[in-house]
Amino acid sequence: MEFPTFYSYFLYTKNWAYIMMFIVLPLYVAYWNLVLYPAKKKNKK
16 A cells, blocks of 8 residues: 555656756756856847
């Protein structure tokens, strides 16, 4: 009884981790680029 519940919980957390990684990572990179290299974007303009 415990194993199916734990397995389903593990799959759910694993999927949630992948979703968060694909959502947070690009946002984090974009935020870092905007904060650390604002001059690069202004020069490209």
